[in-house]
Amino acid sequence: MIGITRRSLRRGFDRVERGFDKVFGPEWNPFGQLGALGWFLFWIVAVTGIYLFIFFDTGVENACASVEWMTDDQWFHAGVTRSFHRYASDLMVAVMLVHMVREFAHDRYRGARWLSWVTGIPLIWFVYISGITGYWLVWDVLAQYVAVVSTELLDWLPIFGEPIARNFLTPESVSGRFFTLMAFLHIAIPLLLLLAMWIHIQRISGARVKPSRALGGMVLGGLLVVSLAMPATSQGPANLAKIPAEVGIDWFFLPLYPLIDAIPAGFIWGGLALLTIVLFAMPWLPKLNAPRPVEVSLENCNGCARCVEDCPYSAIDLVPRTDGAQALYQVLVNPDHCVACGICVGSCPSSSLFRNQQDLVTGIDLPDFPLTVLRERVIETAAKLEGRARILTIACEHAAGGQAAGRTEGTVVLPCVAMAPPSLIDFLLSRGHVEGVCIAGCAERDCQHRLGVEWTKQRIAGERDPYLRARVPRERVEMIWAGPTEVSRLLHEIEAFRGKLERLPSNKPDVLRAASDPASVLKASES
Numbered sequence: 039m040i041g042i043t044r045r046s047l048r049r050g051f052d053r054v055e056r057g058f059d060k061v062f063g064p065e066w067n068p069f070g071q072l073g074a075l076g077w078f079l080f081w082i083v084a085v086t087g088i089y090l091f092i093f094f095d096t097g098v099e100n101a102c103a104s105v106e107w108m109t110d111d112q113w114f115h116a117g118v119t120r121s122f123h124r125y126a127s128d129l130m131v132a133v134m135l136v137h138m139v140r141e142f143a144h145d146r147y148r149g150a151r152w153l154s155w156v157t158g159i160p161l162i163w164f165v166y167i168s169g170i171t172g173y174w175l176v177w178d179v180l181a182q183y184v185a186v187v188s189t190e191l192l193d194w195l196p197i198f199g200e201p202i203a204r205n206f207l208t209p210e211s212v213s214g215r216f217f218t219l220m221a222f223l224h225i226a227i228p229l230l231l232l233l234a235m236w237i238h239i240q241r242i243s244g245a246r247v248k249p250s251r252a253l254g255g256m257v258l259g260g261l262l263v264v265s266l267a268m269p270a271t272s273q274g275p276a277n278l279a280k281i282p283a284e285v286g287i288d289w290f291f292l293p294l295y296p297l298i299d300a301i302p303a304g305f306i307w308g309g310l311a312l313l314t315i316v317l318f319a320m321p322w323l324p325k326l327n328a329p330r331p332v333e334v335s336l337e338n339c340n341g342c343a344r345c346v347e348d349c350p351y352s353a354i355d356l357v358p359r360t361d362g363a364q365a366l367y368q369v370l371v372n373p374d375h376c377v378a379c380g381i382c383v384g385s386c387p388s389s390s391l392f393r394n395q396q397d398l399v400t401g402i403d404l405p406d407f408p409l410t411v412l413r414e415r416v417i418e419t420a421a422k423l424e425g426r427a428r429i430l431t432i433a434c435e436h437a438a439g440g441q442a443a444g445r446t447e448g449t450v451v452l453p454c455v456a457m458a459p460p461s462l463i464d465f466l467l468s469r470g471h472v473e474g475v476c477i478a479g480c481a482e483r484d485c486q487h488r489l490g491v492e493w494t495k496q497r498i499a500g501e502r503d504p505y506l507r508a509r510v511p512r513e514r515v516e517m518i519w520a521g522p523t524e525v526s527r528l529l530h531e532i533e534a535f536r537g538k539l540e541r542l543p544s545n546k547p548d549v550l551r552a553a554s555d556p557a558s559v560l561k562a563s564e565s
Protein backbone atom coordinates (compact mmCIF):
# COMPACT_ATOMS: atom_id res chain seq x y z
CA MET A 39 0.00 0.00 0.00
CA ILE A 40 2.75 2.46 1.01
CA GLY A 41 4.72 1.33 -2.05
CA ILE A 42 1.79 1.98 -4.40
CA THR A 43 1.18 5.43 -2.87
CA ARG A 44 4.84 6.27 -3.17
CA ARG A 45 5.08 5.18 -6.80
CA SER A 46 1.89 7.02 -7.80
CA LEU A 47 3.11 10.18 -6.10
CA ARG A 48 6.49 9.82 -7.79
CA ARG A 49 4.88 9.61 -11.21
CA GLY A 50 2.56 12.49 -10.33
CA PHE A 51 5.50 14.70 -9.32
CA ASP A 52 7.39 13.72 -12.46
CA ARG A 53 4.48 14.75 -14.70
CA VAL A 54 3.93 18.09 -12.96
CA GLU A 55 7.66 18.83 -12.90
CA ARG A 56 7.97 18.09 -16.61
CA GLY A 57 5.34 20.76 -17.19
CA PHE A 58 7.37 23.22 -15.08
CA ASP A 59 10.52 22.23 -16.97
CA LYS A 60 8.80 23.13 -20.25
CA VAL A 61 7.80 26.56 -18.95
CA PHE A 62 10.81 27.43 -16.79
CA GLY A 63 13.63 25.02 -17.73
CA PRO A 64 15.59 23.05 -15.10
CA GLU A 65 17.39 26.19 -13.79
CA TRP A 66 14.15 27.90 -12.81
CA ASN A 67 12.19 24.81 -11.85
CA PRO A 68 11.50 25.06 -8.10
CA PHE A 69 10.83 21.34 -7.62
CA GLY A 70 14.45 20.24 -7.79
CA GLN A 71 15.45 23.00 -5.36
CA LEU A 72 12.78 22.87 -2.67
CA GLY A 73 15.23 22.39 0.22
CA ALA A 74 17.36 25.27 -1.06
CA LEU A 75 14.22 27.36 -1.48
CA GLY A 76 13.28 26.58 2.15
CA TRP A 77 16.64 27.99 3.28
CA PHE A 78 16.28 31.02 1.03
CA LEU A 79 12.82 31.78 2.40
CA PHE A 80 14.09 31.34 5.95
CA TRP A 81 16.69 34.08 5.36
CA ILE A 82 14.08 36.38 3.79
CA VAL A 83 11.83 35.86 6.81
CA ALA A 84 14.74 36.39 9.24
CA VAL A 85 16.00 39.59 7.60
CA THR A 86 12.53 41.11 7.19
CA GLY A 87 11.70 40.08 10.77
CA ILE A 88 14.74 41.89 12.15
CA TYR A 89 13.77 45.00 10.19
CA LEU A 90 10.20 44.89 11.51
CA PHE A 91 11.43 44.57 15.09
CA ILE A 92 13.11 47.98 14.75
CA PHE A 93 9.68 49.61 14.46
CA PHE A 94 7.56 47.13 16.39
CA ASP A 95 6.38 47.97 19.90
CA THR A 96 6.43 44.75 21.89
CA GLY A 97 4.13 46.14 24.62
CA VAL A 98 0.60 44.75 24.48
CA GLU A 99 -0.95 48.26 24.45
CA ASN A 100 0.91 49.58 21.43
CA ALA A 101 1.71 46.46 19.43
CA CYS A 102 -1.26 46.73 17.08
CA ALA A 103 -0.86 50.49 16.61
CA SER A 104 2.82 50.11 15.75
CA VAL A 105 2.00 47.48 13.14
CA GLU A 106 -0.76 49.69 11.70
CA TRP A 107 1.68 52.60 11.53
CA MET A 108 4.14 50.45 9.62
CA THR A 109 1.44 49.21 7.25
CA ASP A 110 -0.24 52.54 6.52
CA ASP A 111 2.16 55.42 7.21
CA GLN A 112 5.41 53.66 6.36
CA TRP A 113 4.00 51.31 3.72
CA PHE A 114 6.83 51.96 1.23
CA HIS A 115 9.47 50.30 3.44
CA ALA A 116 8.07 48.81 6.67
CA GLY A 117 4.70 47.91 5.13
CA VAL A 118 6.28 46.17 2.17
CA THR A 119 8.70 44.44 4.55
CA ARG A 120 5.75 43.22 6.61
CA SER A 121 4.14 41.77 3.49
CA PHE A 122 7.41 40.13 2.48
CA HIS A 123 7.67 38.65 5.97
CA ARG A 124 4.18 37.23 5.82
CA TYR A 125 4.16 35.90 2.29
CA ALA A 126 7.67 34.44 2.53
CA SER A 127 6.57 32.59 5.71
CA ASP A 128 3.48 31.28 3.93
CA LEU A 129 5.57 30.15 0.99
CA MET A 130 8.00 28.47 3.37
CA VAL A 131 5.17 26.33 4.78
CA ALA A 132 4.09 25.30 1.29
CA VAL A 133 7.65 24.60 0.16
CA MET A 134 8.40 22.57 3.29
CA LEU A 135 5.30 20.39 2.95
CA VAL A 136 5.81 19.75 -0.77
CA HIS A 137 9.50 18.99 -0.10
CA MET A 138 8.50 16.45 2.54
CA VAL A 139 5.97 14.68 0.31
CA ARG A 140 8.44 14.72 -2.56
CA GLU A 141 11.24 13.12 -0.52
CA PHE A 142 8.74 10.44 0.47
CA ALA A 143 7.65 9.95 -3.15
CA HIS A 144 11.29 9.57 -4.24
CA ASP A 145 11.89 7.02 -1.47
CA ARG A 146 14.65 9.16 -0.04
CA TYR A 147 13.62 8.78 3.58
CA ARG A 148 14.56 5.20 4.46
CA GLY A 149 17.77 3.26 4.91
CA ALA A 150 20.81 5.49 5.36
CA ARG A 151 18.63 8.52 4.64
CA TRP A 152 16.48 8.16 7.77
CA LEU A 153 18.30 10.94 9.62
CA SER A 154 17.42 13.63 7.10
CA TRP A 155 13.78 12.57 7.36
CA VAL A 156 13.64 12.32 11.14
CA THR A 157 15.38 15.68 11.61
CA GLY A 158 12.87 17.19 9.18
CA ILE A 159 9.94 16.51 11.53
CA PRO A 160 10.90 19.01 14.29
CA LEU A 161 11.27 21.56 11.49
CA ILE A 162 7.55 21.31 10.80
CA TRP A 163 6.76 22.01 14.46
CA PHE A 164 9.23 24.88 14.67
CA VAL A 165 7.94 26.51 11.48
CA TYR A 166 4.34 26.32 12.67
CA ILE A 167 5.10 27.57 16.19
CA SER A 168 7.11 30.47 14.75
CA GLY A 169 4.20 31.45 12.51
CA ILE A 170 1.57 31.13 15.22
CA THR A 171 3.53 33.25 17.71
CA GLY A 172 4.02 35.79 14.90
CA TYR A 173 0.28 36.15 14.36
CA TRP A 174 -0.15 36.54 18.09
CA LEU A 175 2.25 39.50 18.28
CA VAL A 176 0.22 41.74 15.96
CA TRP A 177 -2.50 41.82 18.64
CA ASP A 178 -5.35 42.40 16.27
CA VAL A 179 -8.63 40.47 16.04
CA LEU A 180 -6.91 37.48 14.40
CA ALA A 181 -4.25 37.53 17.14
CA GLN A 182 -7.02 37.52 19.75
CA TYR A 183 -8.61 34.50 18.10
CA VAL A 184 -5.22 32.73 17.86
CA ALA A 185 -4.43 33.55 21.51
CA VAL A 186 -7.76 32.30 22.84
CA VAL A 187 -7.83 29.09 20.81
CA SER A 188 -4.13 28.30 21.39
CA THR A 189 -4.28 28.82 25.16
CA GLU A 190 -7.42 26.69 25.43
CA LEU A 191 -5.60 23.99 23.53
CA LEU A 192 -2.46 24.33 25.67
CA ASP A 193 -4.50 24.21 28.88
CA TRP A 194 -5.55 20.66 28.02
CA LEU A 195 -1.93 19.62 28.60
CA PRO A 196 -1.06 19.12 32.28
CA ILE A 197 1.93 21.48 32.11
CA PHE A 198 0.67 24.77 33.51
CA GLY A 199 -0.24 25.19 37.17
CA GLU A 200 -3.02 27.64 36.32
CA PRO A 201 -5.01 27.78 33.08
CA ILE A 202 -3.20 30.25 30.80
CA ALA A 203 -6.44 30.94 28.89
CA ARG A 204 -7.31 33.18 31.86
CA ASN A 205 -4.84 35.68 30.47
CA PHE A 206 -7.25 36.33 27.63
CA LEU A 207 -10.60 36.47 29.38
CA THR A 208 -10.90 40.25 29.72
CA PRO A 209 -8.95 43.24 28.40
CA GLU A 210 -7.52 43.81 31.90
CA SER A 211 -6.28 40.25 32.25
CA VAL A 212 -3.90 40.39 29.26
CA SER A 213 -0.52 40.19 30.86
CA GLY A 214 2.36 42.19 29.44
CA ARG A 215 4.74 39.50 30.62
CA PHE A 216 2.89 36.82 28.72
CA PHE A 217 3.05 39.01 25.65
CA THR A 218 6.80 39.50 26.09
CA LEU A 219 7.12 35.72 26.33
CA MET A 220 5.44 35.46 22.92
CA ALA A 221 7.85 38.00 21.45
CA PHE A 222 10.72 36.01 22.94
CA LEU A 223 9.39 32.75 21.49
CA HIS A 224 8.92 34.37 18.11
CA ILE A 225 12.68 35.01 18.06
CA ALA A 226 13.91 31.92 19.93
CA ILE A 227 12.00 29.31 17.93
CA PRO A 228 13.33 30.49 14.54
CA LEU A 229 16.85 30.28 16.02
CA LEU A 230 16.12 26.71 17.05
CA LEU A 231 14.71 26.17 13.57
CA LEU A 232 17.96 27.37 12.05
CA LEU A 233 19.95 24.98 14.25
CA ALA A 234 17.63 22.11 13.33
CA MET A 235 17.90 23.01 9.62
CA TRP A 236 21.68 22.82 9.93
CA ILE A 237 21.49 19.39 11.60
CA HIS A 238 19.00 18.34 8.90
CA ILE A 239 21.61 18.58 6.15
CA GLN A 240 24.58 17.12 8.01
CA ARG A 241 24.44 13.80 6.17
CA ILE A 242 24.37 15.46 2.79
CA SER A 243 27.63 16.61 1.28
CA GLY A 244 27.50 20.00 -0.39
CA ALA A 245 23.82 20.34 0.46
CA ARG A 246 22.12 22.81 -1.79
CA VAL A 247 21.11 25.67 0.48
CA LYS A 248 20.99 28.36 -2.21
CA PRO A 249 18.52 28.18 -5.10
CA SER A 250 19.72 29.11 -8.57
CA ARG A 251 19.97 32.88 -9.15
CA ALA A 252 17.14 32.60 -11.64
CA LEU A 253 14.80 30.95 -9.14
CA GLY A 254 15.88 33.22 -6.27
CA GLY A 255 15.20 36.26 -8.44
CA MET A 256 11.84 34.90 -9.52
CA VAL A 257 10.81 34.30 -5.89
CA LEU A 258 11.91 37.78 -4.81
CA GLY A 259 10.11 39.33 -7.77
CA GLY A 260 6.97 37.29 -7.06
CA LEU A 261 7.00 38.30 -3.39
CA LEU A 262 7.38 41.95 -4.34
CA VAL A 263 4.47 41.80 -6.77
CA VAL A 264 2.20 40.06 -4.23
CA SER A 265 3.32 42.44 -1.46
CA LEU A 266 2.41 45.48 -3.55
CA ALA A 267 -0.79 44.01 -4.95
CA MET A 268 -2.12 42.58 -1.68
CA PRO A 269 -0.32 44.27 1.23
CA ALA A 270 -0.49 42.33 4.50
CA THR A 271 -2.96 44.07 6.77
CA SER A 272 -4.29 43.65 10.31
CA GLN A 273 -7.90 42.95 11.20
CA GLY A 274 -8.52 45.76 13.68
CA PRO A 275 -7.24 45.98 17.28
CA ALA A 276 -7.96 43.06 19.60
CA ASN A 277 -10.80 43.62 22.04
CA LEU A 278 -11.27 40.86 24.57
CA ALA A 279 -14.57 42.37 25.67
CA LYS A 280 -16.00 41.27 22.33
CA ILE A 281 -15.99 37.88 20.66
CA PRO A 282 -14.82 38.49 17.09
CA ALA A 283 -17.69 37.92 14.65
CA GLU A 284 -15.54 36.91 11.71
CA VAL A 285 -11.82 36.33 11.43
CA GLY A 286 -9.78 35.99 8.27
CA ILE A 287 -7.60 32.88 8.59
CA ASP A 288 -4.13 32.36 7.15
CA TRP A 289 -4.68 28.91 5.69
CA PHE A 290 -0.96 28.16 5.51
CA PHE A 291 -0.35 28.49 9.24
CA LEU A 292 -3.74 28.18 10.84
CA PRO A 293 -5.71 25.55 8.91
CA LEU A 294 -6.34 23.61 12.12
CA TYR A 295 -7.69 26.54 14.10
CA PRO A 296 -11.32 26.35 12.96
CA LEU A 297 -11.11 22.62 13.74
CA ILE A 298 -9.61 23.25 17.18
CA ASP A 299 -12.61 25.47 17.84
CA ALA A 300 -15.00 22.65 16.98
CA ILE A 301 -13.29 19.50 18.28
CA PRO A 302 -12.28 18.70 21.89
CA ALA A 303 -8.63 19.57 22.59
CA GLY A 304 -7.80 15.94 23.49
CA PHE A 305 -8.61 14.79 19.95
CA ILE A 306 -6.47 17.52 18.43
CA TRP A 307 -3.47 16.63 20.60
CA GLY A 308 -4.07 12.92 19.96
CA GLY A 309 -4.18 13.53 16.20
CA LEU A 310 -1.02 15.66 16.21
CA ALA A 311 0.84 13.16 18.42
CA LEU A 312 -0.22 10.27 16.19
CA LEU A 313 0.81 12.11 13.04
CA THR A 314 4.20 12.96 14.55
CA ILE A 315 4.79 9.36 15.69
CA VAL A 316 3.80 7.97 12.27
CA LEU A 317 6.14 10.46 10.56
CA PHE A 318 8.98 9.46 12.90
CA ALA A 319 8.32 5.76 12.29
CA MET A 320 8.02 6.06 8.50
CA PRO A 321 11.65 5.23 7.65
CA TRP A 322 11.03 1.80 9.18
CA LEU A 323 7.52 1.24 7.73
CA PRO A 324 8.69 -0.95 6.10
CA LYS A 325 12.46 -0.88 6.51
CA LEU A 326 14.39 -0.49 3.26
CA ASN A 327 16.18 -3.65 2.18
CA ALA A 328 19.09 -1.69 0.86
CA PRO A 329 22.01 -3.30 -0.95
CA ARG A 330 25.19 -3.63 1.10
CA PRO A 331 27.37 -0.50 1.42
CA VAL A 332 30.55 -0.07 -0.63
CA GLU A 333 33.77 -1.73 0.48
CA VAL A 334 37.33 -0.46 0.13
CA SER A 335 40.18 -2.55 -1.28
CA LEU A 336 43.30 -1.00 0.22
CA GLU A 337 45.67 -2.56 -2.36
CA ASN A 338 43.77 -0.65 -5.03
CA CYS A 339 43.25 2.59 -3.11
CA ASN A 340 45.89 5.31 -3.39
CA GLY A 341 44.02 7.77 -1.17
CA CYS A 342 43.35 10.18 -4.04
CA ALA A 343 40.07 11.25 -2.36
CA ARG A 344 38.03 11.46 -5.56
CA CYS A 345 35.39 9.23 -4.02
CA VAL A 346 35.36 11.43 -0.89
CA GLU A 347 34.62 14.46 -3.07
CA ASP A 348 32.03 12.71 -5.22
CA CYS A 349 30.01 10.95 -2.50
CA PRO A 350 26.66 12.77 -2.16
CA TYR A 351 26.06 11.52 1.38
CA SER A 352 29.29 12.28 3.30
CA ALA A 353 29.76 8.54 3.64
CA ILE A 354 33.49 8.45 2.85
CA ASP A 355 36.35 10.03 4.79
CA LEU A 356 40.02 10.40 4.10
CA VAL A 357 42.11 8.96 6.96
CA PRO A 358 45.82 8.25 7.54
CA ARG A 359 47.08 5.06 5.94
CA THR A 360 46.88 1.97 8.10
CA ASP A 361 48.58 -0.65 5.91
CA GLY A 362 52.09 0.78 5.69
CA ALA A 363 51.72 1.49 1.96
CA GLN A 364 53.55 4.47 0.46
CA ALA A 365 50.46 6.62 0.08
CA LEU A 366 49.73 8.96 2.99
CA TYR A 367 45.99 8.42 3.07
CA GLN A 368 43.29 5.85 2.50
CA VAL A 369 39.55 6.12 2.48
CA LEU A 370 37.17 4.88 5.12
CA VAL A 371 33.48 4.19 4.45
CA ASN A 372 30.84 4.86 7.06
CA PRO A 373 28.39 2.04 6.26
CA ASP A 374 25.55 3.83 8.10
CA HIS A 375 25.73 6.75 5.67
CA CYS A 376 26.23 4.78 2.44
CA VAL A 377 23.17 4.31 0.21
CA ALA A 378 25.05 2.08 -2.30
CA CYS A 379 24.53 4.47 -5.23
CA GLY A 380 27.92 3.43 -6.64
CA ILE A 381 28.97 6.99 -7.58
CA CYS A 382 32.30 6.39 -5.80
CA VAL A 383 32.95 3.32 -7.99
CA GLY A 384 32.64 5.56 -11.03
CA SER A 385 35.05 8.09 -9.55
CA CYS A 386 37.82 5.65 -8.54
CA PRO A 387 40.92 5.81 -10.80
CA SER A 388 41.33 2.04 -10.30
CA SER A 389 37.94 1.47 -11.97
CA SER A 390 39.51 1.02 -15.38
CA LEU A 391 37.70 -1.47 -17.56
CA PHE A 392 40.85 -1.90 -19.63
CA ARG A 393 42.46 -3.82 -16.79
CA ASN A 394 42.58 -7.58 -17.08
CA GLN A 395 39.53 -9.45 -15.91
CA GLN A 396 41.53 -11.17 -13.15
CA ASP A 397 42.82 -7.97 -11.53
CA LEU A 398 39.70 -5.94 -12.07
CA VAL A 399 39.34 -5.19 -8.39
CA THR A 400 38.80 -1.52 -7.90
CA GLY A 401 39.62 0.72 -4.92
CA ILE A 402 36.03 0.98 -3.79
CA ASP A 403 33.29 -1.35 -4.94
CA LEU A 404 29.70 -2.43 -4.39
CA PRO A 405 29.72 -5.99 -3.01
CA ASP A 406 26.26 -6.66 -4.52
CA PHE A 407 27.17 -5.27 -7.94
CA PRO A 408 30.95 -5.25 -8.36
CA LEU A 409 32.73 -3.70 -11.31
CA THR A 410 33.64 -7.15 -12.68
CA VAL A 411 29.95 -7.98 -12.93
CA LEU A 412 29.26 -4.63 -14.60
CA ARG A 413 32.00 -5.36 -17.13
CA GLU A 414 30.66 -8.83 -17.86
CA ARG A 415 27.15 -7.47 -18.17
CA VAL A 416 28.03 -4.72 -20.65
CA ILE A 417 30.08 -7.11 -22.78
CA GLU A 418 27.33 -9.73 -22.82
CA THR A 419 24.67 -7.16 -23.56
CA ALA A 420 26.71 -5.55 -26.32
CA ALA A 421 27.42 -8.95 -27.90
CA LYS A 422 23.69 -9.56 -28.39
CA LEU A 423 23.22 -6.34 -30.35
CA GLU A 424 22.94 -6.37 -34.12
CA GLY A 425 22.76 -3.88 -36.93
CA ARG A 426 24.86 -1.02 -38.24
CA ALA A 427 24.35 1.17 -35.21
CA ARG A 428 24.53 -0.86 -32.04
CA ILE A 429 23.82 1.23 -28.96
CA LEU A 430 24.48 0.22 -25.38
CA THR A 431 22.38 2.20 -22.92
CA ILE A 432 23.68 2.75 -19.41
CA ALA A 433 20.47 3.45 -17.52
CA CYS A 434 19.65 4.71 -14.06
CA GLU A 435 17.18 2.42 -12.31
CA HIS A 436 15.19 5.43 -11.06
CA ALA A 437 14.81 7.14 -14.42
CA ALA A 438 13.13 6.49 -17.77
CA GLY A 439 16.06 4.27 -18.78
CA GLY A 440 15.34 1.90 -15.89
CA GLN A 441 11.62 1.85 -16.77
CA ALA A 442 12.35 1.16 -20.41
CA ALA A 443 14.91 -1.60 -19.76
CA GLY A 444 12.50 -4.42 -20.66
CA ARG A 445 11.42 -2.63 -23.84
CA THR A 446 14.83 -1.84 -25.30
CA GLU A 447 17.67 -4.08 -26.27
CA GLY A 448 21.10 -3.28 -25.01
CA THR A 449 20.33 -1.67 -21.67
CA VAL A 450 22.38 -2.17 -18.53
CA VAL A 451 20.69 -0.77 -15.44
CA LEU A 452 22.73 0.81 -12.62
CA PRO A 453 21.75 2.37 -9.28
CA CYS A 454 23.03 5.67 -10.73
CA VAL A 455 24.59 6.42 -14.13
CA ALA A 456 27.57 8.01 -12.34
CA MET A 457 28.51 4.52 -11.15
CA ALA A 458 29.79 3.88 -14.68
CA PRO A 459 33.42 5.04 -14.86
CA PRO A 460 34.17 7.04 -18.05
CA SER A 461 36.62 4.26 -19.00
CA LEU A 462 33.57 2.06 -19.55
CA ILE A 463 32.47 4.25 -22.46
CA ASP A 464 36.02 4.39 -23.81
CA PHE A 465 36.30 0.60 -23.50
CA LEU A 466 33.00 -0.08 -25.28
CA LEU A 467 33.77 2.24 -28.17
CA SER A 468 37.50 1.74 -28.61
CA ARG A 469 37.16 -2.03 -28.49
CA GLY A 470 34.34 -1.84 -31.00
CA HIS A 471 31.74 -3.49 -28.79
CA VAL A 472 29.16 -0.93 -29.93
CA GLU A 473 28.82 2.05 -32.26
CA GLY A 474 27.33 4.29 -29.64
CA VAL A 475 26.84 4.62 -25.88
CA CYS A 476 23.77 6.24 -24.47
CA ILE A 477 23.64 7.43 -20.87
CA ALA A 478 20.04 7.53 -19.70
CA GLY A 479 19.95 9.24 -16.30
CA CYS A 480 17.44 11.07 -14.14
CA ALA A 481 15.83 14.33 -15.25
CA GLU A 482 18.37 17.16 -14.89
CA ARG A 483 16.37 18.96 -12.21
CA ASP A 484 16.31 15.94 -10.02
CA CYS A 485 18.96 13.26 -9.70
CA GLN A 486 17.82 10.48 -7.37
CA HIS A 487 21.32 10.50 -5.87
CA ARG A 488 21.64 14.27 -5.90
CA LEU A 489 24.90 14.64 -7.82
CA GLY A 490 24.99 11.75 -10.29
CA VAL A 491 23.77 13.80 -13.27
CA GLU A 492 26.13 16.69 -12.54
CA TRP A 493 29.21 14.49 -12.04
CA THR A 494 28.45 12.47 -15.19
CA LYS A 495 28.11 15.61 -17.33
CA GLN A 496 31.36 17.01 -15.93
CA ARG A 497 33.26 13.76 -16.44
CA ILE A 498 32.08 13.45 -20.04
CA ALA A 499 32.91 17.11 -20.69
CA GLY A 500 36.43 16.51 -19.34
CA GLU A 501 35.89 18.89 -16.43
CA ARG A 502 36.05 16.40 -13.59
CA ASP A 503 38.28 13.48 -12.74
CA PRO A 504 38.09 10.77 -13.89
CA TYR A 505 37.20 12.29 -17.23
CA LEU A 506 36.37 10.69 -20.55
CA ARG A 507 39.54 10.66 -22.63
CA ALA A 508 39.73 13.13 -25.49
CA ARG A 509 40.20 10.29 -27.98
CA VAL A 510 36.62 9.09 -27.45
CA PRO A 511 34.48 10.44 -30.31
CA ARG A 512 31.83 12.53 -28.57
CA GLU A 513 29.37 12.07 -31.45
CA ARG A 514 29.13 8.44 -30.34
CA VAL A 515 28.10 9.35 -26.80
CA GLU A 516 24.59 10.57 -26.07
CA MET A 517 23.29 11.74 -22.69
CA ILE A 518 19.54 11.68 -22.21
CA TRP A 519 18.11 12.97 -18.95
CA ALA A 520 14.54 11.75 -18.52
CA GLY A 521 12.35 11.02 -15.50
CA PRO A 522 10.37 7.79 -15.09
CA THR A 523 7.32 9.07 -16.98
CA GLU A 524 9.33 10.04 -20.06
CA VAL A 525 9.95 6.60 -21.53
CA SER A 526 8.57 7.50 -24.97
CA ARG A 527 10.78 10.59 -25.23
CA LEU A 528 13.77 8.48 -24.23
CA LEU A 529 13.02 5.80 -26.85
CA HIS A 530 12.46 8.48 -29.46
CA GLU A 531 15.80 10.13 -28.67
CA ILE A 532 17.63 6.80 -28.71
CA GLU A 533 16.22 6.16 -32.18
CA ALA A 534 17.33 9.62 -33.31
CA PHE A 535 20.81 8.81 -31.95
CA ARG A 536 20.76 5.54 -33.88
CA GLY A 537 19.93 7.43 -37.06
CA LYS A 538 22.91 9.74 -36.42
CA LEU A 539 25.22 6.76 -35.81
CA GLU A 540 24.07 5.04 -38.99
CA ARG A 541 25.50 7.95 -40.95
CA LEU A 542 28.91 7.48 -39.26
CA PRO A 543 31.43 4.82 -40.34
CA SER A 544 31.07 1.42 -38.64
CA ASN A 545 32.84 0.93 -35.35
CA LYS A 546 33.13 -2.87 -35.62
CA PRO A 547 36.75 -4.10 -35.60
CA ASP A 548 37.28 -7.32 -37.50
CA VAL A 549 38.27 -9.30 -34.46
CA LEU A 550 34.91 -8.58 -32.83
CA ARG A 551 32.91 -8.93 -36.02
CA ALA A 552 34.00 -12.55 -36.13
CA ALA A 553 33.16 -13.21 -32.51
CA SER A 554 29.54 -13.80 -31.75
CA ASP A 555 29.35 -15.38 -28.29
CA PRO A 556 29.97 -13.39 -25.08
CA ALA A 557 32.84 -15.59 -23.88
CA SER A 558 34.91 -15.01 -26.97
CA VAL A 559 34.10 -11.33 -26.93
CA LEU A 560 35.31 -11.21 -23.33
CA LYS A 561 38.54 -12.93 -24.31
CA ALA A 562 39.00 -10.61 -27.26
CA SER A 563 38.47 -7.56 -25.11
CA GLU A 564 41.01 -8.75 -22.54
CA SER A 565 43.71 -9.35 -25.08
Ligand code: HEM
Pocket residue numbers: 072073074075076077134137138141146147151154155156157158159161162165235238239242244245246247486488
Ligand atom coordinates in the same frame (compact mmCIF):
# COMPACT_ATOMS: atom_id res chain seq x y z
C1 HEM B 1 12.31 24.23 7.04
C2 HEM B 1 12.06 23.20 6.31
C3 HEM B 1 13.09 22.43 5.53
C4 HEM B 1 14.21 22.87 4.90
C5 HEM B 1 14.72 24.29 4.81
C6 HEM B 1 14.86 21.72 4.33
C7 HEM B 1 16.02 21.76 3.61
C8 HEM B 1 16.63 20.67 3.04
C9 HEM B 1 17.83 20.72 2.22
C10 HEM B 1 18.60 21.98 1.88
C11 HEM B 1 18.11 19.47 1.84
C12 HEM B 1 19.30 19.02 0.97
C13 HEM B 1 18.90 19.09 -0.48
C14 HEM B 1 20.04 18.66 -1.36
O1 HEM B 1 21.04 19.37 -1.45
O2 HEM B 1 19.92 17.57 -1.96
C15 HEM B 1 17.12 18.60 2.41
C16 HEM B 1 17.08 17.24 2.25
C17 HEM B 1 16.13 16.41 2.81
N1 HEM B 1 15.00 16.80 3.50
FE1 HEM B 1 14.56 18.68 4.06
N2 HEM B 1 14.12 20.61 4.62
C18 HEM B 1 13.04 21.00 5.35
C19 HEM B 1 12.03 20.20 5.84
C20 HEM B 1 11.98 18.82 5.69
C21 HEM B 1 10.94 17.97 6.20
C22 HEM B 1 9.74 18.47 6.97
C23 HEM B 1 11.27 16.70 5.85
C24 HEM B 1 10.53 15.43 6.15
C25 HEM B 1 10.00 15.16 7.29
C26 HEM B 1 12.49 16.74 5.11
C27 HEM B 1 13.14 15.65 4.57
C28 HEM B 1 14.32 15.68 3.86
C29 HEM B 1 15.02 14.51 3.39
C30 HEM B 1 14.60 13.05 3.59
C31 HEM B 1 16.17 14.96 2.74
C32 HEM B 1 17.28 14.12 2.17
C33 HEM B 1 17.15 13.86 0.70
C34 HEM B 1 18.29 13.01 0.18
O3 HEM B 1 18.87 12.21 0.93
O4 HEM B 1 18.59 13.15 -1.00
N3 HEM B 1 12.90 18.04 5.02
N4 HEM B 1 16.22 19.36 3.11
